[in-house]
Amino acid sequence: MNAVSFAAPIPTYLATLVAGRVSESLLVGPHACTRYGVVPTPELPGPHWVRVRTRMGGICGSDLGIVGLATSPSTSPFSSFPFVLGHELVGTIETLGAEVCGFGTGDRVVVNPLLSCTTRGITPPCVDCASGHPSRCRHFTEGGLPPGMFIGTTRGLGGGWGEYFVAHVSQLLRVGDHVSDKAAVMTEPFACCVHAVRGARPQAGQRALVIGAGTMGLLTVAALQSLAPAVAVTVMARHQFQATHATRLGASRVVMARGDYLPALADAAQTRLLAPIMGRPVGIGGFDHVYICVTGTRSVEDAMRFTRAGGVVTLVGNVSTLNGLDWTPLWLKELTLRGILAYGQHGHGGASVSAFQEAADLIASGGAPLESLVTHEFSLSDYRNALAAARAKRSGDSVKVVFRYQ
Secondary structure (H helix, E strand, O other), X not given: OEEEEEOOOOHHHHHHHHOOXXXXXXXXXXXXXXXXXXXXXOOOOOOOEXXXXXXXXXXXXXXXXXXXXXXXXXXXXXXXXXXEOOOOEXXXXXXXOOOOOOOOOOOEEEEOOEOOHXXXXXXXXXXXXXXXXXXXXXXXXXXXOOOOOEOOOOOOOEOOOEXXXXXXXXXXXXXXXXXXXHHHOOXXXXXXXXXXXXXXXXXXXXXXXXXXXXXXXXXXXXXXXXHOOOOEEEEEXXXXXXHHHHHHOOOOEEEEOOOOOHHHHHHHHOXXXXXXXXXXXXXXXXXXXXXXXXXXXXXXXXXXXXXXXXXXXXXXXXXXXOOOOOOHHHHHXXXXXXXXXXXXXXXXXXXXXXXXXXXXXXXXXXXXXXXXXXXXXXXXXXXXXXXXXXXOHHHHOOOEEEEEOO
């Protein structure tokens, strides 16, 4: 099958990249880690698995980090190389394992890509999987599969950047006929944001800030609107098209992150800014909940500055190395800093529901109108332009860029 795959960087290549001697144009191609070409079509790992023909595969910010060799090496033990990229998956079941029940060939499905205890054939499951937190699984490197947290980072399983992938029956959700592929492909990233909001949901009358208005920021706005509609949501956006999307999805205010935006953000947060003897202002009062949906030192600085004492800061984006960050506000204001990964179970309304299922249900019901966030579609062979569009937010007004196969 045709696919875009990723091989582990060899030390000499990585060293030249770090030294600045490799241009970005060489990150994708026949001599780079990321390559387009023919790879083996994945085989079923067992009788409870299905092979899926890809209909649409999304390009995630974490995928761009992998392609650009910007992902922290700390994640490398939880992958196996080479792998076909892509964990935002919509497809049609083509082949059924002998013991698959409840699904048939031709069914259109979205896939929860987590590869935790159930998919790995580990029984009994670890304490985290058993308690409904598979993103904390203790066995991502064990069991009947190669090491990997997700389809799309694991050898031999395929991914959304290839024509086929395989999935365990427990990972499948059927897509209703009234739900488009463009809406369905948003299920996986939206589930991350549902998980982030469910894990620290603001109460009615509180104020929330979403820093960043790319895919994850906009989906966090949609999750807040769906799950905490009585909360006033402010969004920090860099581009006007992002502000337009944020307002449509329910943001009550947008602050443009250009120039001196601190006074506008302080007004939205009801924060009193104090001038230190040197450096940026210190904030008193602020938002009850802040969701950081972009990487970088400035975003974490702003979050801690504009969160009230005792408030909660959630890292939704894949924040890694932060140079020169002053952590003083974290302890000075007794903030809670949360990290989130993927999706888990959350108790609400007397029941425990997975964030992935809840995200799919909200999309199917129309409660989360996300289809318009898919702004660009490319064939797989046009992968270079697809990656360029995913990176070029300002020039292309891109939010979610996808590969379409059918």
